[in-house]
Amino acid sequence: MSVLVGMVISGLMIGFVYSIYTNLNQMTYNYQSIHTSINAFNIAKADLKREIELADKIAPYPNGFVLEQKNNTIQYYVKESQLIKKEKANELIIFENIETIKLSNKTENNKEVLSSIRIDFLVEKQVIPFYIYAINDLQNKLNLSLIHE
Amino acid sequence: MVKLKAFTLFDSLIAVTITAIIMSTLSLSYGYLIDSDKPMGSMVAQAELPKLLNNLKESKSYFNESIDKEAYKIEQIVEQYKGNTKLFLVTFNIIVNSKITYSEQHLIENEER
Numbered sequence: 038m039s040v041l042v043g044m045v046i047s048g049l050m051i052g053f054v055y056s057i058y059t060n061l062n063q064m065t066y067n068y069q070s071i072h073t074s075i076n077a078f079n080i081a082k083a084d085l086k087r088e089i090e091l092a093d094k095i096a097p098y099p100n101g102f103v104l105e106q107k108n109n110t111i112q113y114y115v116k117e118s119q120l121i122k123k124e125k126a127n128e129l130i131i132f133e134n135i136e137t138i139k140l141s142n143k144t145e146n147n148k149e150v151l152s153s154i155r156i157d158f159l160v161e162k163q164v165i166p167f168y169i170y171a172i173n174d175l176q177n178k179l180n181l182s183l184i185h186e
Numbered sequence: 187m188v189k190l191k192a193f194t195l196f197d198s199l200i201a202v203t204i205t206a207i208i209m210s211t212l213s214l215s216y217g218y219l220i221d222s223d224k225p226m227g228s229m230v231a232q233a234e235l236p237k238l239l240n241n242l243k244e245s246k247s248y249f250n251e252s253i254d255k256e257a258y259k260i261e262q263i264v265e266q267y268k269g270n271t272k273l274f275l276v277t278f279n280i281i282v283n284s285k286i287t288y289s290e291q292h293l294i295e296n297e298e299r
Contacts, residue, residue, distance in 0.1 A: 039194070039195075042195060046193075046195070046198040046202070047193075049202070050198070050201065050205060053202070053205070053206070053209075054205055054209065057209045057213070060213075061212070061213065061216065064216065065216075068220065071226075075229070153240070160226075160229075161226065163226050163230060164230075165229055165230050165233045166234065166237070167233060168233075168236040168240070170236060170240050
C-alpha cells in the first residue's frame, strides 16, 4: 500500500515539475522569438536611418525609393513582402515582413515632390510604422545644441 | 549494498512543498523580468512620434495634446523655450500602463510669427 502511495505521489511530483518546466520553456521561447523579431526590426531601421542621413536626394522607385548619395545610389524596394536593399549589383534582404510602403507627394513651385515615405514593418503581428520626412537643417542644428545643454 | 529507506507520505509532502517553492520563486522572477521589459505598445508609439512632430510643424497648432490609443497614450506638451517666443520646446511622453516608458524633446521654430 505504502509503495502504491509513494508511486502516486512521485508521479504527481514528476508531472508537476514537468508541467512547470514545459511552461517556462514555452515562455522563454516566446520571449526569445519576440526579441529576435524586434532586433531584426531595429537593425533594419538603423540601416535605413544611416543611409538616409548620408543621402543627398530621395526619389521614388517602383515599390520603393532610391537614395542618391555622393558616390553611391541605393534602391530600397518591397518584393514579396521583403524589404530589399540594392546597392550596385548586390541585393540584400533587410527585413522579411513588410506590410506596405507608401510614398506621399506635395506640390512645391508647381512641381510634384516627394514629401514623406511610410514603411509598415510587421513585427510579431504588430504593424510598426517608419516615417521618412524631409530634414529641416535649422531644426537639426537646434536639436543638436539642445542635446549638449 | 546500502538499502535506502522507502519514502513516507510525510517525506513526499515535504519534497513536493520544497519543489513547489523553488518553482514558484523561479516563475515569479521570470514574471518580473517579462514585466520589466518594454511592451510592444511603447515601440509602436515611438514609431508614431516623427509623424506627430511633422503634423505639428505643418499644422502650426502649437497646443498641448493627448492621443489615446488602446495600447498606449502619447502626451504632447508644447512650451516656450526659456521664454523665447520664437522657439517651442515640444515634449512627447509615451505612457503605457500608467507609466512613462519613453520621453523625447524637440525644439521647433514658431512659424506663426
